Amino acid sequence: MDHTADDIAAAPLPTSKTLRARSSLVIQFERFLAINLKMAKIIRKEHH
């Protein structure tokens, strides 16, 4: 029995505040820098 449809229906739905944050230019610019830093750290780990 494939429970995927039930699992999707029960998954947490982002609030409108979360959705706004995901597309806010100011917040996302800060996230752009933060995610790049995180990735740079991972890449540094990889190359040393």
Next chain:
Amino acid sequence: MARVVVLGGGVAGHTAALHLTRMLKRSDEVVVVTPNSQWNWIPSNIWVGVGKMTSEQVTFELGPIYRRKGIGYEQALATAIHPEGDATHTSPYVEVIYTDPTRSGQHGELTYDYLINATGPRLNFGATPGLGPDGHSFSVCTSGHATQASAALKASIAKMKLGEHQTLVVGMGHGTCTCEGAAFEYAFNVEHEVRQAGVRDLADIIYLTNEYELGDFGVGGLTFTQQGFQTTSKLWTESLFRERGIRAITGAHVTGVEESVVHYEQLDGSINTLAFDFAMLLPPFRGVDLKAFDKSGEDISAELFASSGFMKVDADYSAKSFEEWRAEDWPRTYQVPAYPNIFAVGIAFAPPHQISRPRKSPAGTVIAPSPPRTGMPSGIMGKLAATNITAMIDKGDAVQVRSGSMADMAAACVASAGSGLRRGSAASMTMYPVVPDLQKYPGTGRSVKDTFGEIGLAGHWIKLALHYMFIYKAKARPGWHLIPE
């Protein structure tokens, strides 16, 4: 003087060739053999597949780059390796058939001191009857395929604008496919385009996958910390599917594709059909058709290649149960044990086993994602082979070579969920290591600190920046080698 022949001009092979020419002496020679004249930044093919980019924006001609860098270039298909030479050749060599228009169909031979097999996959559409652009579904594996998919999607959207309902199926065309991330991206990009076109209510979008559960991505899923809780990629992905109204069918092995109907078997044993108006289903991969012969001319292909056609390297290929799998099973140097001057990197090396737990249907059908080894890991392996070959040429074959197992390798990936500088979004993810190491990281097999995921517009900007950055790097522009793999 040494000659290094690189088979394949994709991410792994091209990366290896560029680093080799940078690291080796001028008297050494690097030759790339690849049947395609173009390099393709494959991660952006999904944008070609929805009409957001053109084929020309994701490809470029390799010839001028290789001429500028002093790399030998043979537009040809490698057909056989002779790692010991033969009665008429004292050196190892590769047989090729030329594909460039001036020598098309002609046979040739290229001797080598070191060989890198970075031939990538053969797109095995034939494994599923009716699958692929020559059948009844589309693909985004090449920029040409993606262009076809884009035209078909556009036609579907046009029908929706006329009030016609459309069922759009995106996913995996076989139970052993890899690259679930690419299908995930395409499903969400299709949803994004349909929404932008104002006809979302007329589209039923279905993600059909061989993953046991959503968020597996062929790496057994991820666990990471978010807002003070450990969460899973399963829950995270399901949330995105709910938000965007995309249905999903998991644990599926597509058995055939007919005009407007896909047939599939699921892990629960059910046999099902799904009617569609548009389908993009990725093919399974297998190794390219490459043979190997010893000095006497005897076929030794079975010793060098796994049954999947991928090349066997320094991995532990003994049959083991999932519980017995260890990080140490994975190759460290990508050298062929019997021929240490041959390396296989990227998709071309045979993985010792899957990363996700393999499962079978009651009828015995294997429905298990194959391990992804594209993108960042592919580039890292290419550079590793180049570094080790350079050391072997400079200091002799007995030199201690560097290792880079996928069980000790990090990966950063950005999965697009829609294109657009203001309205785009993507899931940014990192994982360390790619292959879980339960001995080192009990519980999840990965460092929770170094594994994360986040969805938002910033991810789209990062993916777009990576597009331009990696094409710049692949074109070997000034400072290219400072851009990490």
